[in-house]
Amino acid sequence: MLKPIPIKEDLFYVGVNDRTKHLFENLWPLPKGVSYNSYLIKDEKTALFDTVDVCYSDTFFHKLEIALDGKQLDYVVINHMEPDHSGSLGLLKSRFPNVQIIGNKRTADMVQGFHGITDGVKVIADGEELSLGKHQLVFYLTPMVHWPETMMTYEKTSKIIFSGDAFGTFGTLDGGITDAQLYPERYYDEMIRYYSNIVGKFGSPVQKALEKLSTLEINYICSTHGPVWTLPDQIEKVVSIYDKLSRYQGDEGVVIAYGSMYGNTEQMAETVAYELAQQGIREIILHNVSKRSHSYIIRDIFKYKGLIVGSPTYNNKLFPEVEYLLSKVEGRDMKNRYFGYFGSFTWAGAAVKRLAQFAEDTKFEVVGNPVEMKQAMQLDTHDACIALGKAMADRLKQDR
Numbered sequence: 001m002l003k004p005i006p007i008k009e010d011l012f013y014v015g016v017n018d019r020t021k022h023l024f025e026n027l028w029p030l031p032k033g034v035s036y037n038s039y040l041i042k043d044e045k046t047a048l049f050d051t052v053d054v055c056y057s058d059t060f061f062h063k064l065e066i067a068l069d070g071k072q073l074d075y076v077v078i079n080h081m082e083p084d085h086s087g088s089l090g091l092l093k094s095r096f097p098n099v100q101i102i103g104n105k106r107t108a109d110m111v112q113g114f115h116g117i118t119d120g121v122k123v124i125a126d127g128e129e130l131s132l133g134k135h136q137l138v139f140y141l142t143p144m145v146h147w148p149e150t151m152m153t154y155e156k157t158s159k160i161i162f163s164g165d166a167f168g169t170f171g172t173l174d175g176g177i178t179d180a181q182l183y184p185e186r187y188y189d190e191m192i193r194y195y196s197n198i199v200g201k202f203g204s205p206v207q208k209a210l211e212k213l214s215t216l217e218i219n220y221i222c223s224t225h226g227p228v229w230t231l232p233d234q235i236e237k238v239v240s241i242y243d244k245l246s247r248y249q250g251d252e253g254v255v256i257a258y259g260s261m262y263g264n265t266e267q268m269a270e271t272v273a274y275e276l277a278q279q280g281i282r283e284i285i286l287h288n289v290s291k292r293s294h295s296y297i298i299r300d301i302f303k304y305k306g307l308i309v310g311s312p313t314y315n316n317k318l319f320p321e322v323e324y325l326l327s328k329v330e331g332r333d334m335k336n337r338y339f340g341y342f343g344s345f346t347w348a349g350a351a352v353k354r355l356a357q358f359a360e361d362t363k364f365e366v367v368g369n370p371v372e373m374k375q376a377m378q379l380d381t382h383d384a385c386i387a388l389g390k391a392m393a394d395r396l397k398q399d400r
């Protein structure tokens with residue numbers, strides 16, 4: 001689609017879909033692709049909100065030029081400098097040399113560093129306003145959601161928040177742009193994955209940002225990835241998803257993430273899961289860390305309160321993929337989880353000790369007794385795994 005898509009009078013979508021890239025940030029799988037959203041307001045002055053990944057600049061500039069329809073581009077507001085959005089800024093500046101680049105002090109430093117641009121940069125302060133004619137912009141600095149320069153721009157007349165990565169999701173926009181034009185439910189899990197993978201470490205800055213926005217009336221959330229949120233119930237829903245995730249609040253349910261080379265440690269995971277189900281827990285998700293990308297495991301750890309990790313001993317350490325997962329959990333300052341663990345060995349165990357250290361470092365509430373298995377499952381290990389499952393179920397049910 002070369003034509004810009006009108007979202008409402010004077011507001012156009014000029015973003016693009018990426019169905020080519022396999023890994024976002026070269027880390028996170030994109031089975032449903034991703035969109036890089038960019039928006040244009042046409043008023044007495046014209047303002048563009050963010051750009052797109054440079055790989056898609058050609059399509060982007062076609063759309064932008066059609067949307068401008070001969071008008072000049074007066075401003076480009078940079079809410080976030082990560083190159084999935086600012087990648088086309090250098091090219092934009094060469095096509096529109098008179099454009100004013102709008103950002104805060106930290107943005108200006110990055111504009112210079114990434115693109116060598118120093119002229120035509122307008123530095124704004126928190127709360128500063130800019131008139132486009134009928135439309136009035138207000139800039140809100142929201143540092144560390146998830147870079148230090150991140151900000152959001154509010155348009156007062158139509159009550160639009162250009163939120164940057166906040167409220168963004170993986171998944172392309174297939175035909176429709178707004179929540180009213182597509183099935184928004186399809187994006188919730190991808191929003192949680194996007195948040196937990198990319199923004200997850202920054203719960204407290206996200207809380208501060210939400211607090212800052214809490215007094216604003218919002219009719220449109222225009223984020224940099226995924227649908228434009230316009231329906232009141234959907235706006236409420238996505239704000240509540242962000243609020244809950246940034247408080248590290250999980251739902252009742254258990255993620256069992258395990259490593260296993262020959263299936264013995266896996267039997268421990270199966271046994272714990274069996275007992276959880278017997279005890280009436282319905283959300284039980286087993287992840288084999290060697291097969292499932294950490295992206296999805298982290299998503300589910302953000303979704304559910306219960307976390308159980310199991311690992312064989314591998315060269316006197318934890319199984320490497322389990323160790324990698326633990327580093328991802330620690331790296332996100334994950335909080336408020338009930339934690340259980342089990343491990344195995346054949347001649348000298350190390351896995352369970354390392355998991356105990358992890359429990360201490362994260363300050364998770366340890367539930368049940370850790371289970372350590374030698375070689376393969378016997379009745380005593382079976383019973384200990386059942387007891388671990390029961391303890392986790394009991395703990396979760398206390399919160400009902």
Ligand SMILES: Cc1cc2nc3c(=O)[nH]c(=O)nc-3n(C[C@H](O)[C@H](O)[C@H](O)COP(=O)(O)O)c2cc1C
Binds near residue numbers: 313317349
């Ligand atoms: C490459 C490799 C390295 C291992 N290193 C150790 C070790 O250092 N100490 C130990 O007690 N067991 C070690 N084991 C045995 C495992 O911890 C475990 O008992 C065995 O793989 C069975 O569990 P599984 O079926 O879940 O893979 C190792 C196994 C493999 C294949």
Ligand SMILES: [Fe+2]
Binds near residue numbers: 165
């Ligand atoms: Fe980003």
Ligand SMILES: [Fe+2]
Binds near residue numbers: 084085165224225
């Ligand atoms: Fe982004």
